[in-house]
Amino acid sequence: MAAPILALRGVNKSFGPIDVLHDITLEVKAGEVLCLLGDNGAGKSTLIKIMSGVHQPSSGVIEMDGAVVTLPTPRAASDKGIATVHQFGGTFPLMSIGRSFFVGVEPTKGFGPFKVYDRKRANEIAVKAVQDFGITRIDDGDRLVGGLSGGERQSLAIARAVHFGARVLILDEPTAALGVKQATHVLRIVNEAKRRGLAVVFITHQVMHAMAVGDHFAVLIRGAVAADFKKGDKTREEITDLMAGGASMANLEAEIEGYMSSHGGHPPPPAE
Numbered sequence: 001m002a003a004p005i006l007a008l009r010g011v012n013k014s015f016g017p018i019d020v021l022h023d024i025t026l027e028v029k030a031g032e033v034l035c036l037l038g039d040n041g042a043g044k045s046t047l048i049k050i051m052s053g054v055h056q057p058s059s060g061v062i063e064m065d066g067a068v069v070t071l072p073t074p075r076a077a078s079d080k081g082i083a084t085v086h087q088f089g090g091t092f093p094l095m096s097i098g099r100s101f102f103v104g105v106e107p108t109k110g111f112g113p114f115k116v117y118d119r120k121r122a123n124e125i126a127v128k129a130v131q132d133f134g135i136t137r138i139d140d141g142d143r144l145v146g147g148l149s150g151g152e153r154q155s156l157a158i159a160r161a162v163h164f165g166a167r168v169l170i171l172d173e174p175t176a177a178l179g180v181k182q183a184t185h186v187l188r189i190v191n192e193a194k195r196r197g198l199a200v201v202f203i204t205h206q207v208m209h210a211m212a213v214g215d216h217f218a219v220l221i222r223g224a225v226a227a228d229f230k231k232g233d234k235t236r237e238e239i240t241d242l243m244a245g246g247a248s249m250a251n252l253e254a255e256i257e258g259y260m261s262s263h264g265g266h267p268p269p270p271a272e
């Protein structure tokens with residue numbers, strides 16, 4: 001069997017006296033989505049910062065294709081094909097779609113279309129890459145990124161990462177601020193990235209979003225992997241409970257629903 005594209009083995013991370021991650025072992029394979037779940041402060045962002053070269057592990061190793069690697073900088077991670085899309089898609093609101101697509105992609109030779117920025121060509125390439133992901137509403141590379149919806153911006157960032165050869169796509173809560181329709185759109189694109197053979201690490205608080213794309217799930221609680229399981233191994237209720245650290249969210253949901261049905265559909269007032 002092929003080695004996972006990216007793996008962490010026994011990774012610990014502390015900031016001074018504060019232990020944030022404990023003995024994390026996780027892997028993600030080509031064509032697989034690993035969902036990282038966990039409550040606020042569980043360590044999810046810290047973990048992906050280790051995967052993307054922002055932080056260094058205090059101990060433990062990172063492997064790519066079965067070999068130990070170091071990721072001393074975000075640039076080193078990106079050179080190895082690890083692309084991280086942050087919550088707002090690394091946006092440049094006043095930049096055109098074509099321009100933002102090529103930001104930071106310096107020409108490696110002394111010639112080629114981007115030695116001098118070729119607006120027409122950049123727009124063509126960017127629009128094609130985005131449309132290939134099924135986002136057909138974006139058809140003008142001169143449009144400003146700031147005019148796109150949150151879901152379209154996320155989609156643009158993902159299409160860009162794939163276009164420039166990412167093998168690992170890390171998404172930190174890409175659907176957090178989105179409405180249902182836009183979130184569905186981003187989830188479809190995550191599935192498309194997976195179909196193209198990328199390894200995807202997907203962070204979310206929303207169990208339904210995780211279940212829509214995940215092949216493999218890891219729940220972080222206070223910096224440790226509390227559960228690590230495959231699609232179909234656990235129900236939505238079990239996952240929700242795990243994320244809440246065992247407190248039964250399902251019971252809470254049932255209570256709220258009960259309250260609403262006897263109070264004309266009104267939710268209960270907030271607790272004092």
Ligand SMILES: Nc1ncnc2c1ncn2[C@@H]1O[C@H](COP(=O)(O)OP(=O)(O)OP(=O)(O)O)[C@@H](O)[C@H]1O
Nearest residue numbers: 015018019020038039040041042043044045046047
């Ligand atoms: N640079 C740092 N120095 C000290 N503590 C840090 C640092 N970065 C993160 N932490 C701590 O590590 C813990 C985990 O933070 P992290 O941001 O990884 O959580 P998270 O799971 O991403 O949470 P959220 O769901 O709210 O985004 C928190 O208690 C946080 O205060």
Ligand SMILES: [Mg+2]
Nearest residue numbers: 044045046172
């Ligand atoms: Mg976070």
